[in-house]
Amino acid sequence: MQQKTHKTLYSSHSWIGIISGILLFIVTFSGIPALFDHEIEYWQYPIFSEQQSKQQEKVFDLERTIQASKEINFQHEKFFIQPANDINNHIIFAHFYEDKEPDLRYLNASNYQEFPPSPSELNHLLAHLHTDLHLPNPWGRYLVGLSGMAMLLAIIAGIFIHLKWRKEFVMLRPKRSWRLLLTDQHKLLGLWSLPFTLILAFTGTILGLLGLISPILALAAFNGDVEKATVAVLGPRAEITGEYAPVYPLNTLFDQLEIDLPNTSVELIQVDGLQASASDQHTELMADVGGIIKFSGYHKDKLSNLETVTYNLTSGEKIHQGSFVGKGPFQRIFAAVTPLHYVLFGNTWLKVFYALSALAACGLILTGNILWLHRRGHGMEHWLSKLTLGICGGLVVATSLTFAGSQILYGLNLAPDSGLHHHAEEWVFWSSWLLMILAPFVIKDGFKLSHYLLRLTSIGFIVTLLADGFINNRWLWLTEGWILTIQLSLLVSALLFIYLDWKMPNQVSKKS
Known part of the structure; x- marks a missing residue:
């Protein structure tokens, strides 16, 4: 590599790092607890732990879950259900308002009884710092995306300037000068965490700038029709008509998932069009004839694993199915962004490895800043x-x-x-x-x-x-x-x- 090119890359690497370093540290460090968002909530709230110890293996009863929501006066036509999982033994109901805090309810997955939510918001406090920096939407997320882009550029420049990486991979001179120790630590942390930091920077850039990228993707694949692109990925919205009919047997639809979404872990259920009713628990549920129920989850054996299927609430007809499994390479890469960033695949040890790598990236940022100052x-x-x-x-x-x-x-x-x-x-x-x-x-x-x-x-x-x-x-x-x-x-x-x-x-x- 020519000396001038090497010098330019070295200068770019240094200045990108020093300009964005503090912001990158905030985003990266807060991402460590964000990886364990649900685990921290489960650990903090003793009620969750007590329920988990008493949990018996049971089949999820969707109809009883919906009926239980009416019993606790959760009266909304549009809401979300998060079933119990391997970490938390509780079912969450959520309805989101435009101008106030969401209505959240928690049910014990064993007996379908309501219990109070955790008074702590620590996990959400740190997760929101990672995704939005607690700034107004969407500016905080865009800033996080730009910091990811800066990190990606710094990494690329760093790869080209460290040509003696085999030697630097194991070089540490603790008994020499402070500057040499910083230099060796910076290189070691950078080289050993390189695969992770590349994944983190790439996926973080896409997730942070998704609001800006989506129209471009829609332009490329759907002739600029963002609505069509959204429907293709997430499924259609409910078409509320005002005409109501009995709800199709929901447990039958849930059983149908084994055929329509095999090897998929259902993480979220969206219901839109269910009639709000103050009647007793034995009353038959009603829904708008244009209402829908949408099941979303992750394929257990695939990295590009987001899958959805949408049914009509009254007829049970399957009206949409979205899957990235078997799609083209571009769509599979795009669908793998969220699982790669938040480790929605693999096992516990993979999350632990991500956390350790994120900690190494934090050290990389700190040593880079201190080294830049010390050299000057x-x-x-x-x-x-x-x-x-x-x-x-x-x-x-x-x-x-x-x-x-x-x-x-x-x-x-x-x-x-x-x-x-x-x-x-x-x-x-x-x-x-x-x-x-x-x-x-x-x-x-x-x-x-x-x-x-x-x-x-x-x-x-x-x-x-x-x-x-x-x-x-x-x-x-x-x-x-x-x-x-x-x-x-x-x-x-x-x-x-x-x-x-x-x-x-x-x-x-x-x-x-």
């Missing part, structure tokens, strides 16, 4: 160093403290139906993050502050485990399944930050 003679007093330490380190601390605070709030049981738990979590998260952002501008010794942040993070995770043990009697040696997995993850995280605090120097010179 800037120390911890530089404003970009302070922002990197405050925003990135502060996010990690805020996450740890919010986990601990949330578990303590469960013990206090502060009027769970009032929303105080959720608002307290938000207050802990945002206030602690803001304090950490301001801290580097007050505490001049950046290395000392770094040690404080590492210790605070480890303390937060340890307090979380202790609170869970004392409040819920869920100690490591008494738990199993996903509860044990989450607890071990918290313990390993605490030990990792203790180790980093031990190994990180207290001070280095700019020239070392």
Whole structure:
């Protein structure tokens, strides 16, 4: 490679990384808990755990589920049902309003009795940070998509500038200078996490910019007809006529899925056109003759696995079926984006690998920022160093403290139906993050502050485990399944930050 080209690529790699680095760290780190969105909800709410331990293997009864929704006065013509799965033993009903919070109800999958939802919103707080940065729709998602694009460009440039990758794959010189140690760590993290970061950047770009990409895809495949493209992928909408008829036997339709969607795990059921009724539980359900019921799920053996089938609510006629299995390569790649990004395939260990790779990507971003500053003679007093330490380190601390605070709030049981738990979590998260952002501008010794942040993070995770043990009697040696997995993850995280605090120097010179 010519020296001028190499220099251009090196410069592009550095500047793309430094401009987008802090934003990329926020998106990447918040993506780790977003991977375990449902698992965190299950682990946090003891009622879910108690139900799981009592769960017996049962066939999902769709008709009884719908009847149970009427018994709890869930009166909506259009709503969604999420059946129980391997993680949570509860059925969720959801109706979404345009101008207020959704109506969410939870049923025990064993006895179809309603129970209160979790007062915690920690999993959604972190997941929303990953997908939208808590900014207005769609601008936050577009910004996340652009950060993914920047990451993809930086990775491509990095591949071309690191020509001696075989040697750099195992090179680590811990006893040399601080700059060499940063350089080696940056290269090691980048090379070892390369497959994941490529997948993360590519899929994140598409998901973030999907609102902009969709019209282009529709133009290419459907002559610009976005509605036609949507119907082709997701199925038709209900055509409400105002004429009602008895609902077709829903369990018969659910059994039909074994023929229409073989080897598919049904994750979501959409009902549109069911007549809202205040009558007793034995009354026959009615639906609009144009109403639909749509089943969506993931094929168990395919990567491009999204499949849907739509039936008429009153006649039971199959009116649409969408599947990417067996389609062309472009459609299969497009359909694989979401499963690849959120690990909707494989097993538990694959999710764990993704989480570790995301953590490596966070280290890659941090070492890249610090290395860029160090090579230009800037120390911890530089404003970009302070922002990197405050925003990135502060996010990690805020996450740890919010986990601990949330578990303590469960013990206090502060009027769970009032929303105080959720608002307290938000207050802990945002206030602690803001304090950490301001801290580097007050505490001049950046290395000392770094040690404080590492210790605070480890303390937060340890307090979380202790609170869970004392409040819920869920100690490591008494738990199993996903509860044990989450607890071990918290313990390993605490030990990792203790180790980093031990190994990180207290001070280095700019020239070392």
